[in-house]
Each structure stands twice: as C-alpha cells, then as structure tokens.
Amino acid sequence: MSEFAMIERFFRPLSRHTEVVQRGIGDDCAVLSVPAGEELLISVDTLVEGVHFPANYPPAQLARRALAVCASDLAASGAQPRAFTLALCLPELNAPWLEQFSAALAADAAAYDMVLVGGDTTRGPLCITLQVMGTAPRGTALLRSGAQPGDRIFVSGTVGDARAALDFLSVVQASASQQYCLERYHSPQPRLALGMALRGIASAALDISDGLAADLGHILTASGVGARLEVDRLPVSAALRQLYPEGSARVDGMPVAWRYALSGGDDYELCFTAAPEQRNSIEALAQSLSIAITEVGEIVADSGLRCVDSNGAAVSPAAGYQHF
Amino acid sequence: MSEFAMIERFFRPLSRHTEVVQRGIGDDCAVLSVPAGEELLISVDTLVEGVHFPANYPPAQLARRALAVCASDLAASGAQPRAFTLALCLPELNAPWLEQFSAALAADAAAYDMVLVGGDTTRGPLCITLQVMGTAPRGTALLRSGAQPGDRIFVSGTVGDARAALDFLSVVQASASQQYCLERYHSPQPRLALGMALRGIASAALDISDGLAADLGHILTASGVGARLEVDRLPVSAALRQLYPEGSARVDGMPVAWRYALSGGDDYELCFTAAPEQRNSIEALAQSLSIAITEVGEIVADSGLRCVDSNGAAVSPAAGYQHF
Incomplete structure (x- = not known):
C-alpha cells in the first residue's frame, strides 16, 4: 500500500x-x-x-x-x-x-x-x-490573562481520577472504581459545550492537563494575580474517595484523593475564574449542561497560589507534570 | 531548564x-x-x-x-x-x-x-x-485541479540539483558544482513571491518535492487530464550539467542530469499550468522576480503522463520518492 x-x-x-x-x-x-x-x-x-x-x-x-x-x-x-x-x-x-x-x-x-x-x-x-x-x-476567546482579584475560581466535573488511574494501569481485573478512573484517563471528554457557554461569563480559563495547582498557576501568572484555593472543596469523585478513603494514607500532609485532585493531571476538566455576580449564570449552565461546577477558591491581588484546608491551614501545592 | x-x-x-x-x-x-x-x-x-x-x-x-x-x-x-x-x-x-x-x-x-x-x-x-x-x-488559492487541455506546463528555476546532492552528501571537499547542489538540497528557497504572483495566471500549481514526473502526476489526476512532457526542455543547472555531462552515463535511457531533473525530488520549485495566452504575463513575472520560468510541455485531454525527448521518442518517467 x-x-x-x-x-x-x-x-x-x-x-x-x-x-x-x-x-x-x-x-x-x-x-x-x-x-x-x-x-x-x-x-x-x-x-x-x-x-x-x-x-x-x-x-x-x-x-x-x-x-x-x-x-x-x-x-x-x-x-x-x-x-x-x-x-x-x-x-x-x-x-x-x-x-x-x-x-x-x-x-x-x-x-x-x-x-x-x-x-x-x-x-x-x-x-x-x-x-x-x-x-x-471576535474578541470572545477565553484567555488565561483575564482573572481579577475578587473573582471566584471554578472547576468542572471532578479532578484526580486520571492521576489515580496511573496507580493501576496494569491491573488485570479492575474494580468498578478503578475502571471509572481508567476510563477517565484513557477517554477524557473535552468540555466543549461548557467552554463555548462560558464566553462572556468566565474572566479566564484553561483546561487541567498538568494538574489543577500547576495549571491554575498559569492563570495567575498570565493575569498578574494570586489565588487562595480551598483544597477541601475540590470536586473528588465517589470512585476516588472509595479507592483512597480519607482516613488512609496521606501524601505531603493531604489525603491521597485530595492530593491527586490538587496535583494530578490528565483530567481535562476546565478551571475558570468569574466575578461572584456570575454565580447564578454558572449554576444555570451547570444545570443545562448536566456538568458539576464547583467553586474552589478566590483570586487575590497578592501573587502566588495559597492552598488551605478547611481549618485554614496551609497545604503545599505539589509541582505539576514535568515534560522533560 | x-x-x-x-x-x-x-x-x-x-x-x-x-x-x-x-x-x-x-x-x-x-x-x-x-x-x-x-x-x-x-x-x-x-x-x-x-x-x-x-x-x-x-x-x-x-x-x-x-x-x-x-x-x-x-x-x-x-x-x-x-x-x-x-x-x-x-x-x-x-x-x-x-x-x-x-x-x-x-x-x-x-x-x-x-x-x-x-x-x-x-x-x-x-x-x-x-x-x-x-x-x-477568497477563491484565488492555486489548486491542483484546474489544469485544462491546451494549457502549457511551466517549471520555475532548475530541477534535479537536490537529487544530485544525495550522490555526494558525505564528500568532504566538495567542488563548486557539488556545493551548489548541496546548498540546493540543504537550503531550499520556497517560491513565495512567485506563488502569490501566479494567482489569476496559473490554472493549477504545486511544488516539486517528490520529483517533477510524480508531482505533475498529482495535477493530472486532480484535473482529470494528461500531459506531454518534453524532457529535453527541463531546466537543468550548469552545475548539474557539469557534474553529469550529457555524453556520460545514462539512467533508464536518459542522461543522468535529465533523469534527475525529471524524477529527483527536494528542489521545491513550482510546477504550474497556464493557458498559452498567459505566456507574456509569465515572462514578465520571470523578469520582475528574476526567476527562470521554463515551458516544458502541454496538458492534453487523454489521461496519463507521456514523456518524450526532442526526437519525440517516449521516455519512461521513473516513480517519485516513496514515503514508506
């Protein structure tokens, strides 16, 4: 041929x-x-x-x-x-x-x-x-550079599932929860309808490929702002919670599921920022598109990403995926 | 880093x-x-x-x-x-x-x-x-599909030089003619000004990457026509003639220089077709852009590429570069 x-x-x-x-x-x-x-x-x-x-x-x-x-x-x-x-x-x-x-x-x-x-x-x-x-x-493309202090930070779907899949890529008889995560890793679903619907609503956006903490960092750099991320609010799937129960092992001071949600890549969910007065529009969007959208933090004027747990204690954001 | x-x-x-x-x-x-x-x-x-x-x-x-x-x-x-x-x-x-x-x-x-x-x-x-x-x-892009019977076939610059370079890629002390061909191979010059100037003049066009015979074949297929190519008219550089004198070795019944001109790839010259009444415009273009443009044949209604020498004898067009 x-x-x-x-x-x-x-x-x-x-x-x-x-x-x-x-x-x-x-x-x-x-x-x-x-x-x-x-x-x-x-x-x-x-x-x-x-x-x-x-x-x-x-x-x-x-x-x-x-x-x-x-x-x-x-x-x-x-x-x-x-x-x-x-x-x-x-x-x-x-x-x-x-x-x-x-x-x-x-x-x-x-x-x-x-x-x-x-x-x-x-x-x-x-x-x-x-x-x-x-x-x-013209002029409606979502960019990384539009986040303003006071904007809230949102994440679509759940994060950390694809990172979990790496732990059992070679498992022969995967459990239902493992299969869920493997599917999330092998067959990510681009959030195309959501992205288009966010024109005029989101002030900045990107997709989470290298990990939420690392990717959110790109928005912060491009926008010249900082953020306060509440890690306990990160949207974690039932499968991820079942695979890594909260009381079990911790990584860098966090339960594994939340560590994966914060730092794991390959989920291809959207992370975006929007002014607080857009909350109702975002909720309506989540309903009409049947996509979970979770508010996870706030943009602040001081540069840098501060991750905190529900007690307000600082949590270290691990580095994202290194390509080299 | x-x-x-x-x-x-x-x-x-x-x-x-x-x-x-x-x-x-x-x-x-x-x-x-x-x-x-x-x-x-x-x-x-x-x-x-x-x-x-x-x-x-x-x-x-x-x-x-x-x-x-x-x-x-x-x-x-x-x-x-x-x-x-x-x-x-x-x-x-x-x-x-x-x-x-x-x-x-x-x-x-x-x-x-x-x-x-x-x-x-x-x-x-x-x-x-x-x-x-x-x-x-809008609508001015040069395509492969517009050649009509009666159109003439033109080639820019010279062809075969890059193919000759393959014969002495590893020569340490290259002669001037060899250096010329090596330069043509390593540093092809895209004919950008010529391409833009041919809008509205050429009926079909492409660049010669796999060899003139093979690439012209794409125009013929896309346009549903055939062609008569006069191989003795192919533009061959002085360097190529010097390296492969006409009286020396022949490949498939042709002097090496003309065989390379017909079948060698990587020259990135343009091959295009145009109605005969465009000849004056094309000559003016060649002058203003200081690019040799040579008429090498004619588009005919019967499908297939017929290569002939100056005596009208048929010459076999060798296959172009096979990517796999």
Missing part, C-alpha cells in the same frame, strides 16, 4: 466540505473560510509512544485520546471546533492498525463536529501531532 | 502581534484574525531524524529546511505567509542545540514574514512538525 492509497482509504473519508472547510485533504494546502466576525483559534498537541502512551496502546484509544486532549484546548478557549490536521509518524504501514485508528478518529471528529483538512504521514517512531482549529466571535 | 523556561527563552521571541496574529504563544489557543475577503491556507510537514535528515544534522540547517519545505506548500497555493506552529519532539533539553535551532528559525520566519503562534514541545525521538498558515483573497 502506498502513502497515497493509505490516505485515500483511511483519511480522506474524514474530510468534507463545510461552511468553514472550503478545501480539505488532497491539495498542497487546505483552505478555510472563517465566518465574518469570527476569529480562528488554534492549538497543537503531540503524543509520543513510550512518553505519552505505552507501547502497543490500542490504536482506537490513541486516536480518541489524542483528539480529546487537543480539542480540550479549544474548550478552554471557548472555541467552536471546526477542523484539524493530523501529522502521523508510523514505523510501518499497518492496515489493521490504521483501520482502527482512523475509524475511532472519524467517530470522535464527527462527535465534536470537526473535519480533517490535511496532514502528513511519515515513517518513523510512533508519534501523533494534531492541530485543532475552531472559531469564536 | 523547564519546558516553560525553554519556551520563554527560545520560542516566545518568535511570537508577536500582527494584523493576523491576535494572540500568539502563551495561551491554550492562538487567535488568528483572517482579513475580510481572505481565506486561510494551511499545510503540515513532518521531518523525522534518520528518515528526512541524518543524525547530528546541524540544528540551524534543520530549522531552515523544515520551514522552507513547509512554506513551499504556501508558495504552491499562492498564499501570503502569515503564521506557523511548531511541534518539536526532542530527546533532551539541549540549550546550545535549541539556541541554534531557534535563531535560524527566527531569521527565516522573519524573512518569510511569518510569526510563530504556538506549538508543543515533547520528549522523544527528534522529530519536527510544522504547520504553516497563509492567506489569499
């Missing part, structure tokens, strides 16, 4: 004409038409075998996770997903592998309403780079 | 605000504003160590070649370069390597008038994926 035959068979079916996509796969460039009054939002993510996923990772899972991780940046920016490119580096042309990979990619791209518009396939170590592109009305 | 420190030091200086770039490096997404009446053109290319460039390839050369190869797709589409993203996979954080890589990338990005707007840095086998983005007035 040639590279061209591979593209025709596995990837061209993911390309189609839309309002935004004037030309997809098959020319030197793809051609996008951004609707009048909108801006284009772009993000890139690379997943490398042996670094971001283990050898022999199921191709369907790889496709889903890669697209979700990348689309999560669109969610964090409030963008409507539109298109993506795929740079795929493969040790060999393996038709069954490509069949599963492209079928899963097609399914989730359709679910997110994204069209594959181009890419590159090369021979080399297994590695996948996706660039996702979305649109938002 | 952390990933964030690396980005701040080596890559953020390549990001700045422009008419198109509203937000560059530093948020979950970059934000681009496409000028009214224009479309966004996008292309992606990956270069893998050991596949597209050898181990210990000089980092400055890698940066220049990667950007040129990718920008060449913008040239082929007639796009004005605007922005690019960089996904860089590195075995380790090597500051001197990054210093040279980013300095060269900065210099050529400035020369092409492109701004780095985002990316991802990951640990793994050395591999670089660039996505370039440009703009063109």
Whole structure:
C-alpha cells in the first residue's frame, strides 16, 4: 500500500466540505473560510509512544485520546471546533492498525463536529501531532490573562481520577472504581459545550492537563494575580474517595484523593475564574449542561497560589507534570 | 531548564502581534484574525531524524529546511505567509542545540514574514512538525485541479540539483558544482513571491518535492487530464550539467542530469499550468522576480503522463520518492 492509497482509504473519508472547510485533504494546502466576525483559534498537541502512551496502546484509544486532549484546548478557549490536521509518524504501514485508528478518529471528529483538512504521514517512531482549529466571535476567546482579584475560581466535573488511574494501569481485573478512573484517563471528554457557554461569563480559563495547582498557576501568572484555593472543596469523585478513603494514607500532609485532585493531571476538566455576580449564570449552565461546577477558591491581588484546608491551614501545592 | 523556561527563552521571541496574529504563544489557543475577503491556507510537514535528515544534522540547517519545505506548500497555493506552529519532539533539553535551532528559525520566519503562534514541545525521538498558515483573497488559492487541455506546463528555476546532492552528501571537499547542489538540497528557497504572483495566471500549481514526473502526476489526476512532457526542455543547472555531462552515463535511457531533473525530488520549485495566452504575463513575472520560468510541455485531454525527448521518442518517467 502506498502513502497515497493509505490516505485515500483511511483519511480522506474524514474530510468534507463545510461552511468553514472550503478545501480539505488532497491539495498542497487546505483552505478555510472563517465566518465574518469570527476569529480562528488554534492549538497543537503531540503524543509520543513510550512518553505519552505505552507501547502497543490500542490504536482506537490513541486516536480518541489524542483528539480529546487537543480539542480540550479549544474548550478552554471557548472555541467552536471546526477542523484539524493530523501529522502521523508510523514505523510501518499497518492496515489493521490504521483501520482502527482512523475509524475511532472519524467517530470522535464527527462527535465534536470537526473535519480533517490535511496532514502528513511519515515513517518513523510512533508519534501523533494534531492541530485543532475552531472559531469564536471576535474578541470572545477565553484567555488565561483575564482573572481579577475578587473573582471566584471554578472547576468542572471532578479532578484526580486520571492521576489515580496511573496507580493501576496494569491491573488485570479492575474494580468498578478503578475502571471509572481508567476510563477517565484513557477517554477524557473535552468540555466543549461548557467552554463555548462560558464566553462572556468566565474572566479566564484553561483546561487541567498538568494538574489543577500547576495549571491554575498559569492563570495567575498570565493575569498578574494570586489565588487562595480551598483544597477541601475540590470536586473528588465517589470512585476516588472509595479507592483512597480519607482516613488512609496521606501524601505531603493531604489525603491521597485530595492530593491527586490538587496535583494530578490528565483530567481535562476546565478551571475558570468569574466575578461572584456570575454565580447564578454558572449554576444555570451547570444545570443545562448536566456538568458539576464547583467553586474552589478566590483570586487575590497578592501573587502566588495559597492552598488551605478547611481549618485554614496551609497545604503545599505539589509541582505539576514535568515534560522533560 | 523547564519546558516553560525553554519556551520563554527560545520560542516566545518568535511570537508577536500582527494584523493576523491576535494572540500568539502563551495561551491554550492562538487567535488568528483572517482579513475580510481572505481565506486561510494551511499545510503540515513532518521531518523525522534518520528518515528526512541524518543524525547530528546541524540544528540551524534543520530549522531552515523544515520551514522552507513547509512554506513551499504556501508558495504552491499562492498564499501570503502569515503564521506557523511548531511541534518539536526532542530527546533532551539541549540549550546550545535549541539556541541554534531557534535563531535560524527566527531569521527565516522573519524573512518569510511569518510569526510563530504556538506549538508543543515533547520528549522523544527528534522529530519536527510544522504547520504553516497563509492567506489569499477568497477563491484565488492555486489548486491542483484546474489544469485544462491546451494549457502549457511551466517549471520555475532548475530541477534535479537536490537529487544530485544525495550522490555526494558525505564528500568532504566538495567542488563548486557539488556545493551548489548541496546548498540546493540543504537550503531550499520556497517560491513565495512567485506563488502569490501566479494567482489569476496559473490554472493549477504545486511544488516539486517528490520529483517533477510524480508531482505533475498529482495535477493530472486532480484535473482529470494528461500531459506531454518534453524532457529535453527541463531546466537543468550548469552545475548539474557539469557534474553529469550529457555524453556520460545514462539512467533508464536518459542522461543522468535529465533523469534527475525529471524524477529527483527536494528542489521545491513550482510546477504550474497556464493557458498559452498567459505566456507574456509569465515572462514578465520571470523578469520582475528574476526567476527562470521554463515551458516544458502541454496538458492534453487523454489521461496519463507521456514523456518524450526532442526526437519525440517516449521516455519512461521513473516513480517519485516513496514515503514508506
């Protein structure tokens, strides 16, 4: 099978004409038409075998996770997903592998309403780079830099589940709680609807990939503010509480579940800030989208992140994931 | 050095605000504003160590070649370069390597008038994926699909030089002609000004990366036409003629220089088609841009590529570069 035959068979079916996509796969460039009054939002993510996923990772899972991780940046920016490119580096042309990979990619791209518009396939170590592109009305993109003292800090869903999954990636007969966390790790759900709904409501936002404490730090730096985070208020799933009961082991002075919630990455929930008067709008959003949204702290003028427990005692925020 | 420190030091200086770039490096997404009446053109290319460039390839050369190869797709589409993203996979954080890589990338990005707007840095086998983005007035992008029977086929510059370079990549004391070809291979020049000038003149276009015969084949397939290519008219550099004199060895019935010109890749010249009445405009373009443009054949209604020599005898077009 040639590279061209591979593209025709596995990837061209993911390309189609839309309002935004004037030309997809098959020319030197793809051609996008951004609707009048909108801006284009772009993000890139690379997943490398042996670094971001283990050898022999199921191709369907790889496709889903890669697209979700990348689309999560669109969610964090409030963008409507539109298109993506795929740079795929493969040790060999393996038709069954490509069949599963492209079928899963097609399914989730359709679910997110994204069209594959181009890419590159090369021979080399297994590695996948996706660039996702979305649109938002001019000036409405959610940024990291808008947090103001007095704003409250919110987190969607629950955090720490994906970190817990790392503790039992190789368990053969996983319990229901373990399975829940593994699913959260392998198949993150980008909060796309929430991100778009937060335009005009959130003052700053990002997605939690490296851990809440580390990622919130980016908002603080970009906004030139500090924060007070109440770790006991962090949204922790029933599965995580069941796996790491509060009275059992502690890490750095915190129950494991809350430590994971504070510092574990890979959940791809949104962390955002908003003025207190937006609380009702946020509650309404949580209801209409059936997403838990939890207030976990407050933005303050003094720089730095202060984590405190319910007694007001300081808790050390562990460092986030180090990429090198 | 952390990933964030690396980005701040080596890559953020390549990001700045422009008419198109509203937000560059530093948020979950970059934000681009496409000028009214224009479309966004996008292309992606990956270069893998050991596949597209050898181990210990000089980092400055890698940066220049990667950007040129990718920008060449913008040239082929007639796009004005605007922005690019960089996904860089590195075995380790090597500051001197990054210093040279980013300095060269900065210099050529400035020369092409492109701004780095985002990316991802990951640990793994050395591999670089660039996505370039440009703009063109709505409906003016040069495509592969517009060639019509009767159109003439044109090639910019000279072809075959980069293929010849592969014959003496490891020569220590290269001759002037060898140096010329090596330079053509290591530092291709994307024909950006020519691509933009060909809007409204060329009926179809692409850049020659896999070899003229193979790449012209893409125009023929996309346009549903055939072509008659006169191989003796192919533009061959003085260096290539000097290195492979016409009377010496032949490959597949052709002098080596012309075989390389027909089938060798990596020159990144443009191949385009245009109606015969555009000849004067094309000649004027060649003059004003100081680029040789050579007519090398004609588009015909019958499908397939027929290569003929000056006696009208058929010549076999060799296959282009196989990626797998």
